[in-house]
Amino acid sequence: MELLVDKLNKIFTKAFCDAGYDESEIKVGECAIEKFGDFQCQSPLFLAKKYHKAPFIIANDVLAHLPQNDMIQNATVANPGYINFFVDNTFLAKYLEEYLQEVEKPRKPTDKKVLIDYGGANCAKPLHVGHLRSADIGEAIKRISKFMGDDCIGDVHLGDWGLQMGMVIYAVWEKHPDLVYFDENYTGEYPKEPPFSMEELKVMYPSISQRAKEDEILHEKVKQITYQLQQGRRGYVALWRHIIEVSKKLIKQDYDKLNANFDLWLGESDSKKYQDEVIEYVIKNGYSRVSDGATIVDISLPEDKTEIPPFMLLNSAGAALYSTTELATIVQREREFNVDEIIYVVDNRQELHFTQVFRCVKKTNILKKNIDLKFVGFGTMNGPDGKPYKTRDGRAMGLNDLMDMVKSKALEKVSQSKIGYSQEEIENISNVVAISALKFADLCVLRTKDLIFDVDKFCSFEGKTGPYILYTITRANSILAKTEKLSKDFCLLEEDRKLALSLIKFTDAVKNAYEKSAPSYICDYAYSLANEFNTFYAKSSIIYEENLEKKYSKIMLTNYTKNMLKKCMDLLAINTLEKM
């Protein structure tokens, strides 16, 4: 199906050509001033210089050559050379119905397999506000890409190989020093069941981490355990497996609340099997050199203004680093999942690190095919002082603490509702409302910018928020529930055309969101559509409308809007409600 703007672009391109301006890139856009038109063409302004003519004259030439058609109405020229026009109502009504049918159809597959690396939670550690962005943005990008026809898989990519693992092992040892895991001479099978519960695991890391900050000896001990684990000490590895297993369950609970559904639950340690091979490949093929005892790969390019620090393969102690693991992971993703593109949804602060990794991949030709490596960075969640957000006691705020805060606010609000809900309904509704507030607040700012963490903002249910969108859906739904199906043809009323025009802008929003990996475009669109609907809602009486033709048309629009809003929220991975 040809989109309206494409149809218009074609007509205008022909008109320009007929008027003697042979240009291929004639474009039509939204009219900046509403009363002048639905759309406008600014091309005369751009062409003035080339043709040595005033834009106003060009615009009039074009207007005279505009062919007769059933779309464009009341085309006028405005100073200094805009061509403004309206779209015919009957045409718009027909187009809208076709358009909405088209949107429902599944897209043609793009044959592109994309792996999205988001999440990044650390095993044994609770999720904090910093994890919110990656989960929200990553999940939305995944859904948007899928909608556009890509074959997408999401990988949570857990941090399962760091110091925190040593801390938990230490905590277990402290509690049960006589478990077989700690007996170096033990050669038998280790128990299948973990020696701790989910609840116990939750408190292990925070308590040891706190103590290690003050206790130098304990800190050393933990480092040593971590080292021994990474060297493959049997008992520790067995215990480590238990920690991962229980930890995954805990982490999944949190991600489920945010609607972040990962296809893969891999972690840093899973690429370990490729690590030695990768190191050997880089060294053997002469891509690396030794500098101050460390093995590095120079990745600077001639066009760089300043030198980019080298990629570090092995440190001076001969140990693999975070960057090495990253390289091995990319190799793993090529071999095991055969991807065409990898998208990293991570904090902006990691940009240099990924630039180094990507360059190293390219320089060493370590991949068999050309995989597109994309860094999709997001801004840091900062506190009111502009620095990364910390609670009063100096820790990052826990995700669950934040959720509880928002939820209690939602509970308060829902309990006040005129509609008498049961306790169970109140519980469910406030849950959905709270999560929508949290996610929408996070998603609606352009991802690349740092943002100030503001509890009140996340708890806000008015204006440009998730609950506003949900509320709009429930209003629409309430009308639909109270009306019977009427069989009349859809005719668009003059007073409702703004809502219709808003509905057909969906394609632009998704396209932008997809191309720029920026879900905020969907938020903006959903908000403006909801806004338009609420204006429509306030102006019209729908279920009491006596003219059946009008009534039917308005009900149809209500239904279209509801579906569209739900579609947007689904792309953002935000659940909606029928009643609230």
Place this chain on the structure above:
RNA sequence: GGGUUUGUAGCUCAGUUGGAUAGAGCAGUGCCCUUCUAAGGCAAAGGUCGGGGAUUCGAAUUCCUCCAAGCCCA
């Protein structure tokens, strides 16, 4: 010190390849529930687009310079 990002209303943010009167939300002001959920709608108010210079018919947007802040690497 090098790199990088940012500076738009009191606060939090939008602002398409330069284009008409720089837009939203929150807070504050005034209206609107005897009709579909007021978590809403309508109206007004709020700005030297960090400062200065340059290019242009035309700059929040491009270039230069200065100021301030964040982050990364040292």
